[in-house]
Amino acid sequence: MTTSGVLKKSLAAVALCAALTATAAAFPATASAAPVTAAAAAGDSPVDVGANANLNFNVDVLGIANKIESSIKTAQNREGFVKNLMESAFYASGGQYNVMVHNLSQPYEEHLNGVKAYGSATYDGVVYGIWVFEDGEFTNQGDGGYINWAFKGWFDRPDNGGYVKFSRP
Numbered sequence: 001m002t003t004s005g006v007l008k009k010s011l012a013a014v015a016l017c018a019a020l021t022a023t024a025a026a027f028p029a030t031a032s033a034a035p036v037t038a039a040a041a042a043g044d045s046p047v048d049v050g051a052n053a054n055l056n057f058n059v060d061v062l063g064i065a066n067k068i069e070s071s072i073k074t075a076q077n078r079e080g081f082v083k084n085l086m087e088s089a090f091y092a093s094g095g096q097y098n099v100m101v102h103n104l105s106q107p108y109e110e111h112l113n114g115v116k117a118y119g120s121a122t123y124d125g126v127v128y129g130i131w132v133f134e135d136g137e138f139t140n141q142g143d144g145g146y147i148n149w150a151f152k153g154w155f156d157r158p159d160n161g162g163y164v165k166f167s168r169p
Contacts, residue, residue: 079146081123085130086150093117093132098153098166100131106142106149112166135168 082101089099097116102108104120104127114134121128140149140162155166 078123078126081121082128082146082148082150085121085128086152089117089130089132090152096169097132097134098136098151098155098169100129100133100138100151100164100166101149102129102131102138102140103127103142103148104129106140108141109139110136112136112138133166135166137163137165139163 082103085101086099089101090097093099093116097114100110100112110131112131112133113136115131116134117130117132119130121130138151142148144162151164151166153166154169155164157164
């Protein structure tokens with residue numbers, strides 16, 4: 001059975017999501033079932049996946065959020081955290097889609113098609129957007145480097161700059 005539309009997850013909804021997507025719910029050792037917060041009551045419930053990191057998926061057509069949640073570890077550095085988000089999203093989607101992870105406090109422009117999943121993860125107060133998609137264009141208008149963005153898939157990056165054009169696999 002496939003999941004469609006907008007999926008807002010809380011800790012209580014993870015088991016339901018897993019049942020609907022036929023994916024086993026897997027929590028990292030550092031995940032905890034905290035009391036419901038104001039954010040949870042509003043429907044935007046990040047899942048605590050470590051002392052300094054959390055994950056929130058709003059769209060998850062592929063049912064990959066559980067897999068990414070279980071792979072996030074509290075990294076010793078932001079670069080490792082961002083690379084881990086990229087790799088986790090790519091392999092959780094079966095290596096069939098493009099992935100972009102970007103620091104949302106940096107300016108960017110995105111024109112992504114066929115978005116299969118979108119979520120966010122926070123590391124020490126820095127919020128990253130995570131897109132899993134078919135094709136499109138993304139322009140990082142801020143600072144580069146793995147502390148601010150990472151991407152994987154089928155792409156052309158002219159001049160190794162901030163513009164990336166993604167194609168379908």
